[in-house]
Amino acid sequence: MLTHFIGGGPLAAGKSFPVHDPVTGAVVRHVHEADPEVADRAVRAAREAARDWAALPVGERAGWMRRLAEGIERRFDDLVAAEIADTGKPLEQTRTLDIPRGIANFRAFAEIAAQRPDDAFHLAGVLSYTVHRPLGVVAVIVPWNLPFLLMTWKLAPALVSGNTVVVKPSEHTPGSAAVFAEICAETGLPPGVVNIIFGYGSAGRLLVEHPGVDAVTFTGSTATGTAIMRTVAERVKPISFELGGKNAGLVFEDCDLDRAVEGTARSVFTNGGQVCLCTERLYVQRSIFEEFCGRLAQSAREVEPQPMISAEHRDKVLSFYALARSEGAKVLTGGGVPVFNDHRDSGYFVEPTVVAGLSEWSRFNREEIFGPVCHVAPFDSEAEAIDLANGSDYGLAATLWTTNLDRAHRVAQRLEAGLVWVNTWYLRDLRTPFGGVKLSGIGREGGARSLDFYSEPTTITIKL
Numbered sequence: 509m510l511t512h513f514i515g516g517g518p519l520a521a522g523k524s525f526p527v528h529d530p531v532t533g534a535v536v537r538h539v540h541e542a543d544p545e546v547a548d549r550a551v552r553a554a555r556e557a558a559r560d561w562a563a564l565p566v567g568e569r570a571g572w573m574r575r576l577a578e579g580i581e582r583r584f585d586d587l588v589a590a591e592i593a594d595t596g597k598p599l600e601q602t603r604t605l606d607i608p609r610g611i612a613n614f615r616a617f618a619e620i621a622a623q624r625p626d627d628a629f630h631l632a633g634v635l636s637y638t639v640h641r642p643l644g645v646v647a648v649i650v651p652w653n654l655p656f657l658l659m660t661w662k663l664a665p666a667l668v669s670g671n672t673v674v675v676k677p678s679e680h681t682p683g684s685a686a687v688f689a690e691i692c693a694e695t696g697l698p699p700g701v702v703n704i705i706f707g708y709g710s711a712g713r714l715l716v717e718h719p720g721v722d723a724v725t726f727t728g729s730t731a732t733g734t735a736i737m738r739t740v741a742e743r744v745k746p747i748s749f750e751l752g753g754k755n756a757g758l759v760f761e762d763c764d765l766d767r768a769v770e771g772t773a774r775s776v777f778t779n780g781g782q783v784c785l786c787t788e789r790l791y792v793q794r795s796i797f798e799e800f801c802g803r804l805a806q807s808a809r810e811v812e813p814q815p816m817i818s819a820e821h822r823d824k825v826l827s828f829y830a831l832a833r834s835e836g837a838k839v840l841t842g843g844g845v846p847v848f849n850d851h852r853d854s855g856y857f858v859e860p861t862v863v864a865g866l867s868e869w870s871r872f873n874r875e876e877i878f879g880p881v882c883h884v885a886p887f888d889s890e891a892e893a894i895d896l897a898n899g900s901d902y903g904l905a906a907t908l909w910t911t912n913l914d915r916a917h918r919v920a921q922r923l924e925a926g927l928v929w930v931n932t933w934y935l936r937d938l939r940t941p942f943g944g945v946k947l948s949g950i951g952r953e954g955g956a957r958s959l960d961f962y963s964e965p966t967t968i969t970i971k972l
């Protein structure tokens with residue numbers, strides 16, 4: 509039974525709930541569910557630790573980040589096993605992306621914080637400079653798609669900036685966070701700096717509402733994001749949101765077709781399409797449309813199947829497959845549930861799917877599906893491609909496939925998105941601004957911008 513982690517130690521309190529293995533649908537573990545008393549104890553533990561943690565020199569906190577990275581390396585296999593047990597992710601992806609990014613996140617922000625210059629301005633007889641103070645106690649609400657990657661992406665800058673945290677992982681994916689709690693204890697991290705409580709969205713709401721929480725950072729659905737905004741509004745708490753996407757890919761006839769097929773397939777089907785950066789709308793120049801679609805459909809049939817995180821989410825994805833058929837889509841491949849004739853048949857799998865022929869105004873092309881699926885449509889001109897890509901309520905990421913350098917820069921600069929990848933996808937320099945526009949979120953994290961969110965500058969001006 510997984511327990512909460514508060515004040516540096518386990519806390520077995522609250523009702524328990526089951527976690528299912530998405531591969532088989534079987535119960536893989538039970539977890540304690542935080543109630544208001546547990547949430548209050550976690551916030552108070554974070555509050556009690558906040559003063560001493562904030563008083564440490566940033567270089568010492570950077571040292572703690574490096575020790576946590578070493579702890580993750582030490583427990584690497586346990587983290588991989590826990591993440592796969594909760595999500596059914598492929599072993600290769602978990603070992604090369606999900607857990608290694610936890611190490612990279614802590615190491616990157618240790619360096620970014622340690623080397624961060626402070627502003628100073630000097631006028632005749634007047635000196636102004638800034639100091640950065642932490643926000644205090646930060647609630648970190650983490651989604652189920654990249655649980656460890658995203659928890660550490662938020663924790664590293666929050667902690668190195670001098671905040672203490674209360675983390676609420678998704679109810680679907682508590683395992684890797686529970687191992688991380690052990691790593692915090694093994695590393696000797698001061699008690700109360702990191703606190704982890706488990707539960708459903710209601711447990712997250714307890715944190716967001718808590719008067720002892722000074723800021724909220726959240727990655728997840730736009731719907732949950734707007735609910736959090738309403739809750740924090742009257743307290744005007746700082747919020748950093750990385751929400752949904754309906755990301756477009758533009759494939760021009762002058763692309764390297766092999767790279768474009770490989771890259772777009774990866775951008776559609778990685779993690780079962782359960783990444784906010786995945787492509788769900790592909791626009792392909794008409795002269796190569798048929799060939800590209802045939803090759804993409806073939807790639808979809810070769811993808812290692814990954815289950816959806818839950819039966820509920822599987823049903824949501826399948827409802828969009830049914831919607832596409834009901835609206836007369838041409839299903840190039842997939843569109844249903846794979847039959848394995850083994851234990852996976854009781855899991856939450858859907859077929860990797862490619863459809864075409866739907867209107868830009870179909871719900872299929874307007875709403876985030878968050879599964880291994882995309883719609884493909886042809887375009888003729890560059891201007892038309894840009895308008896199609898920008899014709900969305902979301903604006904998180906986009907991909908662009910062309911070997912024409914002028915076109916790459918020209919088109920990328922006109923896309924209404926926070927992130928544009930050219931001839932690649934999900935290649936990450938952790939120092940760059942990361943986040944989206946429109947319904948995809950508020951603010952940017954990444955590099956110094958993460959430190960800007962997790963700290964408040966004070967400008968001090970002295971008459972010399």
Ligand SMILES: O=C(O)C(=O)/C=C/C=C/O
Nearest residue numbers: 653661782783784785936
């Ligand atoms: O790669 C990252 O730093 C990141 O934040 C990924 C977010 C993916 C969300 O689904």
